[in-house]
Amino acid sequence: MKSFVFFSFLLCAISAQAQSDKYVAAMKKNLDLFDSAKTTQDFQTVANNFERIGDAEKTQWLPYYYAGLALTTSGWMDAKIDKDANSTRVNSLCDKAELIEKNADIYTIRNMAATQQMMVDPQTRWQTYGQQASGALEKAKQIDPNNPRIYYLQGQSVFNTPPAFGGGKDKAKPIFEKSIELFKKEQTKPLYPHWGQDQAEIMLSKCQ
C-alpha cells in the first residue's frame, strides 16, 4: 500500500512533468508548422491549433500570442482576407492572452491588426485605426522599451508613410537601426518570440 501511495505520488509528478513536456512538444510542433505555413488555410490551421493549446492550458499566453501572429501573418500575405473580421479575431486572442499576462509582444500583435484595418482605406480610416496602431506601440514601449519588435513595426509604419506626411526612408532608418541594435542584445527564451531581426535588416537595407 505504501508503495502504491508512493507510485501515485510519483505518477502525479511524472504527469505534471509530462503535461509540461506535452505543452512544449505541442508548441514546438506548431511553431514548426507555422514556419512551413504558406497558405491562408495553413495559417488558420496553425492559429486554431495554438488557440486550442491556449484554451486547454489556461495559464499560458504564448499560444494565444502565436495564434494572433499566425492570423496577422496571413493578413499581410493574403490581400483578399476580410481584414476587419481577421483583426477582430486577432484582438480577441490578444484579450485572452492579456488576461494571463500584459506585455509588449501582445501589443505588437494589436499594432499589426490595427495597421491592417487602416490599410483597407487609409484616408478615411487613418484617424481611428492609425491612432489605434500607434497607441498600441506606445503602450508596448511603456511596458518594455527594449523590445526590438516595437521599433521594427514603428519603422515599417514610418517607412510606408509618404514623406509629405512625415514618413519616408530617412525617417525610418534610425528606427530600424535601433531595432537591430536591440535585437542583438535580446536574450531569447525557448518558445518566446524572437522574430523580426531578418526583416528589420532587409528594411534597413531598403533605407540606404
Add this chain to the structure above:
Amino acid sequence: MRKIIAFLALVAIHHGLWAQTIVSGKIKDGKGRPVPGASIALKNTYDGATSDSTGHYKFSTTEKGAQTLLITSVGYKFSEQSIELKSAELHLDIILKEEPNELKAVTITAGSFEAGDSKRGAVMSSLDIATTAGSNADITTALKTLPGTQQVGEQEGLFVRGGAGYETKQYIDGTVVNNPYFTSVPDIATRGRFSPFLFKGTVFSTGGYSAQYGQALSSVLLLESIDLPEKSEIDASVSPLVVGAGTQQLSKDKKSSWGITYNYVNVGLYFNIVKQTPDYFKLPQVHSGDANFRIKTKSGGMIKYYTTFGYNQLGLRRPDIDSTYFKNAFSVINHNWYNNLSWKEYLSNGWKMNLGLSYSTNRDNIQQQLQDQNNRPKQFGDSAYWMQYKNFTLDSRQDLAQAKAVFEKKLGGLSAIRFGAEYWYAYSPATYNDTLHKLIDNYTSVFAESDIYITNDLAAKIGARFEHSSIINKSDVAPRVSLAYKTGKDAQVSLAYGIFYQKPENQQLSYSTNLGYTKATHYIINYQKLTKDRIFRVEAYYKKYDALVRTIPYSYFYATYDNGGNGYAKGIELFWRDKKTFKNFDYWISYSYIDTKREYLNYPTQLMPNYAATHTASIVMKRFVTDIKAGFNFTYSYATGRPYYNFQINNNSKYYIADQGMTKDYHSLNFSAEYLPSLGKKNAKTFIVLFASMTNVLGYNLVYGYNYSFSGQIKEPITPPAKRFYFIGCFLSWGVDRSEDAINNNL
C-alpha cells in the same frame, strides 16, 4: 511483475492511452454550403482540427467518454456539441448558424443616400462636402451634385424629383429644423445655417423614407450631430469675408465635452473688389455664435445639446421692372435662435430610447420699397396699384417647439421594432403692413415601424404614421414599405413605396385654413453595387402628387387657395463613384432624367414646373497630391433649360399663360484647392489649412429664369448677383492632444 502491471494500469488510468478515436465530419452553413477555416476543438484538450476548403475536418484523440466539441468560425454563431468518445471512429456533421451581421446584411437603400464618416455605403463624408468644389462648405450646395436634385440658383432649398424647395425638410438628431437657411432674398439662394463639420452622418433621402419622418412631400435631409470630439482644440478662421474663433473641450476621462464658436461675416471688402449687380445699400453682415455640450452616459448613451444664435442684415436695390425711373429696395434684419437637446440611451432588454427636444425662434423684419433716383421712398395711389404693391413691410416670426420620443427594441438578429410620437407647437405671427395674421398649429404624430430581416439577404421595413394638424383640423395615416434583397456579394435591389403628407405653407394658411394636406405617393426601385472603392447605383421612380395647393384669384388684389392641384414626376437616375481606377483621384458622376408636370399655385393646367430641368448631370473630381500636401477639386454641373412662364388673370378670374419659354442650358465649372502645410508634422502645435475657391470658372452667363413686368411686355433674366464667387481663407487649429493621457490611464 505485479508492480509493473499496477504501474501500467495506473499510467493507463492517468493517460487513457488505450486507443484513439478519429473524429471527422463536415461543417456546413444553413444552406448546406461548406464552411472552411472553422475551428473544431475538443474542450480542455489540444485536440481538434480546422475545416478545409470543402468544409471537412478530421482529428484523432485519445480522450474517452463524454466530451464537448466546440466549433467556432468568424461570421457564424458559436456551436457546442456533446459527444461520447467510445468507438474508433466518430462521424459528426455540424451546421453553423450565420451570425446576423450588419456589415454583411442587406440595407434598405431605395431613395436614400447615406453620407457619414465611417458608415459603409456612405456616399459623401463631411470632408467631402467641404471639398466639393463650388459648395464652399454649404451642405445643400454639395448635395446638389447627387442625382435627383435640381440646379436651382435663384432660391435656397433642395428641389428634389419634381418637388419644390419647401417640400424637402431637414432634421437634426431626429427633430425638424424650421429655418435651415438664412432668410430668403429675392432671386438669390441663401446658404444653410449649419456647418457640415457639426455632423458625423447625413442621410439624404430623395423619396420613400421612414415613418419616423413626416411633413415633407419630396425629400428629407437627416443630419446626425457628432458625439464627442476626438480631442480638445481651439480653432480660428481668417478670410476677407469671415473671421471666427471657437473651441471644443474634451474632458480628461473622454466622457463629456463642451464647445463654443463665434463667426462674423462682413462682405464689405469683398464687394469692393468683386462688383455685384444689385446695389447693396446695407452690406450683408452675419454674427453667429453657437455652443454645445455632450455627455456620454453610463450605459453608453449620449446627451447632446446644441444651440446657435444668428443675427444678420442686408439691403439691396435693383432697377424696377415696371418703370425706368424707379428702383426696388429690399432689406431684411433677421434674428434666429435654434436649440436642440437630444438624449439617446440604451435601456435594459435590448431597448433603445431616443428623446429629442427642440425650440427655435426666427424673426424677420422685411422692408420692400420703391425708391426714386435719389433713393427716396415713393408711394403710389390706387390707379397704379401694381406699383403700390411693391411698398410693404413684413414682420414675421416663426417659433417652433417640439418633442419627439422614439423607442426601439431589437428582436433577435438585426430585426427591430420602433415606435414613437412627436408633438410640434408652431406659433407664427406675421404683420403685413398693419395687418396681423397669427397662426398657431398643434401638430401631433404617432408612428410605428419594424425592420424585418428574413435572412441576411432579405429585409423589409414596414411602417405607418398617423398625423394630426390642429390648424387645418385634419388627420391622415401614411403607410411606408420598403424591401431590399441582396442579389450578389456587393449588389442589391431595393423597392420602396410610401404616402407622404405635408400641410400647406404658412403664407397660404394665413389666407385660408380651410385646406387639407397635400399628398405624394412614391414608388421607387433601386439597384446598387457597392465595393470598398466604388459605388454604382441606378434608381427609377414614379411619384404622384395630389391635393396640391392652387391659387384661386378673385382679382389682382385678392386670391384664396384650394387643394385642387395635382401632378406627377417620373425619372431615372444614375450615380457612380470611383476612388480606385486612378490613383489618388476620386470622382463621382451623377445623372438625372425627369419627366414632371404639376398644376399648383397659379399654374392654370399641369405644366413642367419652372424649377425642373429634364436632364441634369454633375461630375465631381478630387485629387490630393501628397508630395505638395495640396488638394485640387473640380465640379462641373450641367442642366438643360428650365421652363419659365408669365401667368396673367383673364376676365373670368382665371390664370392663363400669357407667355412662356425655356431658359438656355446651365453650365457651371467650379474649382477649389486646399493646402495643408502642417500635414505629417508630428508634434506640430498649429494645424493650418489654406483654402481657395472660385465658382463658374469659365464665366458662363447663368440664367435661372425670367421676371415679367406687370404688363407682361418686359421680361428680364434672373441672374446671380455676380458672375463668379471667390473665396480664400485660412483655418487654424491648435489641438491639445490627450492621447498620451489616454495611454497612461489605460495602463
